[in-house]
Amino acid sequence: MTAPLRVGLAGLGTVGAGVVALLEANAGLIERRADRAIVVTAVSARDRGRDRGVDLSRAAWVDDATQLSARDDVDVVVEMIGGSDGPALVLARATLERGKAFVTANKAMLAHHGLDLAALAEAKGVALKYEAAVAGGIPVIKALRDGAAANRILRVYGILNGTCNYILTRMEAEDLSFTAVLADAQAKGFAEADPSFDVDGIDAAHKLSILAGIAFGARIDFASVAVQGIRAVAAVDLAHAATLGFRIKLVALAEEIDGTLFQRVHPCLVPLAHPLAHVDGALNAVVAEGDFAGRLFFSGAGAGAGPTASAVVADLIDVARGEVGPAFAMPTARLAALGVADAAAATGRCYLRLTVVDRPGVLAELTATLRDAGVSIESLIQRSPAAGGGNSETTGAADVYVVMVTHAVRQSAVAAALARMATSASVTAPPVMMHILDYG
Amino acid sequence: MTAPLRVGLAGLGTVGAGVVALLEANAGLIERRADRAIVVTAVSARDRGRDRGVDLSRAAWVDDATQLSARDDVDVVVEMIGGSDGPALVLARATLERGKAFVTANKAMLAHHGLDLAALAEAKGVALKYEAAVAGGIPVIKALRDGAAANRILRVYGILNGTCNYILTRMEAEDLSFTAVLADAQAKGFAEADPSFDVDGIDAAHKLSILAGIAFGARIDFASVAVQGIRAVAAVDLAHAATLGFRIKLVALAEEIDGTLFQRVHPCLVPLAHPLAHVDGALNAVVAEGDFAGRLFFSGAGAGAGPTASAVVADLIDVARGEVGPAFAMPTARLAALGVADAAAATGRCYLRLTVVDRPGVLAELTATLRDAGVSIESLIQRSPAAGGGNSETTGAADVYVVMVTHAVRQSAVAAALARMATSASVTAPPVMMHILDYG
Numbered sequence: 005m006t007a008p009l010r011v012g013l014a015g016l017g018t019v020g021a022g023v024v025a026l027l028e029a030n031a032g033l034i035e036r037r038a039d040r041a042i043v044v045t046a047v048s049a050r051d052r053g054r055d056r057g058v059d060l061s062r063a064a065w066v067d068d069a070t071q072l073s074a075r076d077d078v079d080v081v082v083e084m085i086g087g088s089d090g091p092a093l094v095l096a097r098a099t100l101e102r103g104k105a106f107v108t109a110n111k112a113m114l115a116h117h118g119l120d121l122a123a124l125a126e127a128k129g130v131a132l133k134y135e136a137a138v139a140g141g142i143p144v145i146k147a148l149r150d151g152a153a154a155n156r157i158l159r160v161y162g163i164l165n166g167t168c169n170y171i172l173t174r175m176e177a178e179d180l181s182f183t184a185v186l187a188d189a190q191a192k193g194f195a196e197a198d199p200s201f202d203v204d205g206i207d208a209a210h211k212l213s214i215l216a217g218i219a220f221g222a223r224i225d226f227a228s229v230a231v232q233g234i235r236a237v238a239a240v241d242l243a244h245a246a247t248l249g250f251r252i253k254l255v256a257l258a259e260e261i262d263g264t265l266f267q268r269v270h271p272c273l274v275p276l277a278h279p280l281a282h283v284d285g286a287l288n289a290v291v292a293e294g295d296f297a298g299r300l301f302f303s304g305a306g307a308g309a310g311p312t313a314s315a316v317v318a319d320l321i322d323v324a325r326g327e328v329g330p331a332f333a334m335p336t337a338r339l340a341a342l343g344v345a346d347a348a349a350a351t352g353r354c355y356l357r358l359t360v361v362d363r364p365g366v367l368a369e370l371t372a373t374l375r376d377a378g379v380s381i382e383s384l385i386q387r388s389p390a391a392g393g394g395n396s397e398t399t400g401a402a403d404v405y406v407v408m409v410t411h412a413v414r415q416s417a418v419a420a421a422l423a424r425m426a427t428s429a430s431v432t433a434p435p436v437m438m439h440i441l442d443y444g
Numbered sequence: 445m446t447a448p449l450r451v452g453l454a455g456l457g458t459v460g461a462g463v464v465a466l467l468e469a470n471a472g473l474i475e476r477r478a479d480r481a482i483v484v485t486a487v488s489a490r491d492r493g494r495d496r497g498v499d500l501s502r503a504a505w506v507d508d509a510t511q512l513s514a515r516d517d518v519d520v521v522v523e524m525i526g527g528s529d530g531p532a533l534v535l536a537r538a539t540l541e542r543g544k545a546f547v548t549a550n551k552a553m554l555a556h557h558g559l560d561l562a563a564l565a566e567a568k569g570v571a572l573k574y575e576a577a578v579a580g581g582i583p584v585i586k587a588l589r590d591g592a593a594a595n596r597i598l599r600v601y602g603i604l605n606g607t608c609n610y611i612l613t614r615m616e617a618e619d620l621s622f623t624a625v626l627a628d629a630q631a632k633g634f635a636e637a638d639p640s641f642d643v644d645g646i647d648a649a650h651k652l653s654i655l656a657g658i659a660f661g662a663r664i665d666f667a668s669v670a671v672q673g674i675r676a677v678a679a680v681d682l683a684h685a686a687t688l689g690f691r692i693k694l695v696a697l698a699e700e701i702d703g704t705l706f707q708r709v710h711p712c713l714v715p716l717a718h719p720l721a722h723v724d725g726a727l728n729a730v731v732a733e734g735d736f737a738g739r740l741f742f743s744g745a746g747a748g749a750g751p752t753a754s755a756v757v758a759d760l761i762d763v764a765r766g767e768v769g770p771a772f773a774m775p776t777a778r779l780a781a782l783g784v785a786d787a788a789a790a791t792g793r794c795y796l797r798l799t800v801v802d803r804p805g806v807l808a809e810l811t812a813t814l815r816d817a818g819v820s821i822e823s824l825i826q827r828s829p830a831a832g833g834g835n836s837e838t839t840g841a842a843d844v845y846v847v848m849v850t851h852a853v854r855q856s857a858v859a860a861a862l863a864r865m866a867t868s869a870s871v872t873a874p875p876v877m878m879h880i881l882d883y884g
Contacts, residue, residue: 026736030596036661036778037593039770135591141737143591150590151575151583153477154757156470221476279722279743296466297581297744297754303719304740314737317594327767330479338476 008041009324012072013063014095015084016049019109019136021056022309023082023316028059034317038324042317045077073099080105080131080323082316088112100124100132105328107319109136109312115210115226118217119339122331132331133319138211139164139288141311142304143318148218148292149333155294157219159443161257164211166286166306167195167202168234168254172271173284176242176251182235194286204233205269208256216258216267218333219292221340228344229267237271241357241436244385244407245273250355251281255441259345266345273355273440279303280441293443348416353382353440355409356418358425359433362404366430370406373428377421380411403432409440448481449764452512453503454535455524456489459549459576461496462749463522463756468499474757478764482757485517513539520545520571520763522756528552540564540572545768547759549576549752555650555666558657559779562771572771573759578651579604579728581751582744583758588658588732589773595734597659599883601697604651606726606746607635607642608674608694612711613724616682616691622675634726644673645709648696656698656707658773659732661780668784669707677711681797681876684825684847685713690795691721695881699785706785713795713849713880719743720881733883788856793822793880795849796858798865799873802844806870810846813868817861820851843872849880 011027013020024044027034035041047060048069066072069091072081081099083106085092092113099106100121108114114121114137125132135145139162148160163169167189174185186203189195201207213226234254245252250273259266274281279301283289288306293299305311322329332339360366367386374381385407410418418437425431451467453460464484467474475481487500488509506512509531512521521539523546525532532553539546540561548554554561554577565572575585579602588600603609607629614625626643629635641647653666674694685692690713699706714721719741723729728746733739745751762769772779800806807826814821825847850858858877865871 022736026594030594030735033596033661034594036774039775039778141734142740143587146586146591147583150762151586151758152754153761154466154470154474154754156473221473279719282719282722294581294754295470296462296750296757298748298751300582300742300744302740302742305738308738310736311738314592314594314734317736318591321593322590325769327769329765329767334476335479338479 006040008043009038009320010043010045010077010079011320012046012075012078012081013044013084014048014069014072014081015086016047016056017084018309019312020049020084021058022313023084024058024060026313026317034321038321040324042320042324046072046075048072069095070098073102073104078104080107080320082320083108083110086110088116093117096121097124100128100130103128103130105131105133105323107133107316107323109134109316111137111207111210111214115213115224118214118224118332119336123336125331126336129328131323131328133322135319136312136315138214139290140304140306140308141314142288142290142302142306143315144215144290144302145218147300147302148215152292152294152297152300153333155297158293158295159257159259160215160219160290160292161255162290163253163280163283163288164208164256164306165202165254166288167199168208169283170194170286171203172234172237172242172252172254175237175239176246179239179243181239182237203235205231205254208254208269212256212258212267212269215290216265217339219258220260220265220342221334221338222265222342223339225265225267225342228265229269230347232270234271236436240405241438244357245355247385248383248409249276250274250440251276252438253280253283255280260342261345263342264345265342266347266350268347271438273438275441278441348414348419350415351412352442353410353412354418355438355440356407357436358406358431359403360406360430361432362402367406369428369430370425373424374421377424378417379413379421382409382411384408412442446480448483449478449760450483450485450517450519451760452486452515452518452521453484453524454488454509454512454521455526456487456496457524458749459752460489460524461498462753463524464498464500466753466757474761478761480764482760482764486512486515488512509535510538513542513544518544520547520760522760523548523550526550528556533557536561537564540568540570543568543570545571545573545763547573547756547763549574549756551577551647551650551654555653555664558654558664558772559776563776565771566776569768571763571768573762575759576752576755578654579730580744580746580748581754582728582730582742582746583755584655584730584742585658587740587742588655589769592732592734592737592740593773595737598733598735599697599699600655600659600730600732601695602730603693603720603723603728604648604696604746605642605694606728607639608648609723610634610726611643612674612677612682612692612694615677615679616686619679619683621679622677643675645671645694648694648709652696652698652707652709655730656705657779659698660700660705660782661774661778662705662782663779665705665707665782668705669709670787672710674711676876680845681878684797685795687825688823688849689716690714690880691716692878693720693723695720700782701785703782704785705782706787706790708787711878713878715881718881788854788859790855791852792882793850793852794858795878795880796847797876798846798871799843800846800870801872802842807846809868809870810865813864814861817864818857819853819861822849822851824848852882
């Protein structure tokens with residue numbers, strides 16, 4: 005029998021405490037699966053006195069998290085502190101430098117420093133594991149790293165932020181504005197007091213950059229992710245989308261196009277026939293399209309103490325089994341530095357919602373503008389009046405919405421048409437444009 | 445740079461040739477991910493002359509597959525011969541005995557001899573890998589073995605046979621009988637000339653017994669799987685199910701109940717709100733419910749040369765990376781021998797279709813029989829006449845169908861009611877009973 009794997013745990017919030025609870029609840033099963041016990045020997049958190057509902061009596065208390073890595077009774081450090089820099093990064097470097105394995109759920113840190121940390125782990129021959137950083141309890145990192153490893157991945161995309169998906173799902177179901185649902189979610193503790201990382205798409209972009217790195221064998225390039233959040237999505241857009249056979253989701257999408265990397269987080273119309281359209285509430289889902297495997301679809305809980313702890317402890321079982329492996333599915337020296345794709349050259353269908361004055365000739369003017377820009381229309385709905393419908397926007401009393409779905413078109417053409425409309429006296433509010441997810 | 449991993453490949457059918465094609469197409473990528481090349485050095489198949497559309501010129505030809513394992517230029521054997529015993533099993537034992545890794549897609553062999561082979565692999569310290577044996581290109585073996593390893597799995601279930609799912613999907617979409625769709629599928633090469641392994645549920649049962657072994661840390665017990673195929677499903681049942689808000693799927697389901705193992709393959713009504721209901725055509729899907737991760741859902745292509753090769757080569761990349769690990773997620777000595785669950789004690793909703801004579805009082809008789817057995821009815825449809833509707837059954841001209849969904853009830857109570865009805869002069873054909881999948 006191998007000696008127990010001894011864990012130093014930094015951070016005892018909901019998720020950190022969840023890791024302790026899981027290791028306790030499933031201790032026997034974990035020992036069978038890892039062929040050795042996994043025990044928490046030392047912990048560190050800000051407030052020592054707080055009751056976290058778990059038994060920490062057998063673990064040493066360390067005031068400075070950085071000291072966890074130096075302890076003789078710690079083989080692996082689990083970091084649940086958060087933040088891309090600061091104490092989490094100091095702890096990561098110190099742990100790997102000492103030749104100990106490091107497990108984290110910290111997507112922000114990985115998006116910014118993942119490559120450096122992976123190179124350090126490699127140099128020291130130890131594991132850097134982060135299953136919990138993307139899509140919570142869904143083992144999508146292992147699925148891409150190991151399960152789909154034989155494939156050239158054509159694209160990887162999904163719903164990576166549970167807060168946004170929860171908000172969009174409730175906006176549609178209850179015909180409420182973004183602001184109203186966000187306030188309620190904050191009151192119930194489902195959304196952060198400062199929701200920007202979630203609702204502005206940054207959290208999803210962190211996760212996407214990590215997925216793209218593994219999927220395409222590319223050096224993580226968080227800076228080049230085009231990011232648009234869900235603040236501008238109105239209930240009326242959700243309703244129009246439903247009428248047209250779509251649901252609106254915050255989709256994070258990465259694709260390799262001719263040796264360049266296309267990465268985008270954006271609210272997107274998903275056809276009802278696509279499985280992503282039915283991923284509701286706080287669930288997450290990831291689609292990976294392989295050249296041999298075809299379309300793989302994974303869904304499950306994207307956040308929460310239980311799912312996150314499930315992913316963290318899966319990593320610990322890997323470590324206990326002695327499975328080190330390269331952090332980003334291949335040695336860092338083999339990762340390619342891909343250029344940034346030209347987003348304007350991308351083609352696809354678009355959803356447009358225009359707020360226009362209600363008078364004869366306006367529709368003719370709009371469609372002429374689109375035609376001149378080379379944008380052809382697949383379907384069109386005219387609705388009046390523009391106000392109401394749970395939408396928080398204020399529009400003129402005489403305004404109407406014109407909603408369109410275009411045929412597949414270059415993004416640059418749509419941009420040109422919208423720029424022209426912005427100068428038109430008939431168009432009384434900034435046009436709303438969203439992409440349509442057309443990957444069958 | 446580590447030396448290439450040298451593969452001996454037994455069997456060059458569609459899937460065997462697919463493995464060669466994949467290793468060739470993605471050679472550069474695989475070398476980056478595995479940190480070494482993977483090359484086929486020797487092959488064996490029945491017909492040497494056949495053109496398989498792949499370049500085998502650099503591989504040695506071996507007439508007797510068993511000899512592959514003895515070759516000095518073979519590090520790992522890939523078995524694509526098939527069959528639970530015979531040459532495949534001889535090759536597996538010979539390879540592991542020599543201390544070489546063994547990769548297979550052979551679910552029948554694993555269901556019958558997996559434990560013995562795993563023990564042998566363990567004793568020799570080599571890998572036994574079989575990702576391709578269950579759900580084709582979906583990396584569900586790795587997901588259960590590694591990704592969900594921290595969880596006590598409450599149940600695992602899914603759609604594991606693409607042929608059955610293809611047949612049921614077409615029967616529903618085109619209102620055709622089982623016999624008609626099967627014949628067409630055979631003519632198109634989608635179904636085997638002898639379809640029994642698929643349509644009688646045996647293939648799904650093989651796969652289920654493997655999944656259950658990993659999920660519950662149990663010794664594989666194929667013999668105790670209750671198996672019912674799809675031959676008795678009629679188009680009229682698919683239509684009735686749709687009216688009631690369900691789709692009929694061949695569901696393979698395993699659950700640990702108080703230390704016993706419940707394993708069943710059966711046509712089953714899946715509520716439309718459940719993601720399994722939307723898995724169509726030849727797709728496969730697996731649901732695993734973990735005590736911490738919650739419900740994990742995986743779907744993708746369940747068969748075919750590309751997806752199967754994707755899974756086989758993922759295993760080869762594991763081997764190339766030196767990841768051995770126990771075949772069934774824990775050392776065989778730690779696997780539990782679980783007893784067989786009492787299926788009669790299970791409770792759940794049921795779908796019943798009764799063929800009865802069309803005269804007053806029959807419905808009262810039926811409902812009294814059900815009441816007396818303790819079966820209460822949730823919804824009821826009476827349709828007449830019983831014949832037609834794409835259904836191949838022949839019933840009396842005056843017969844009608846009575847279709848019911850029961851409330852959750854013990855299986856033994858339903859069985860008692862059906863036994864009583866079998867003796868009734870009003871019931872003119874054997875009642876059709878199917879379970880309803882009620883795992884939200």
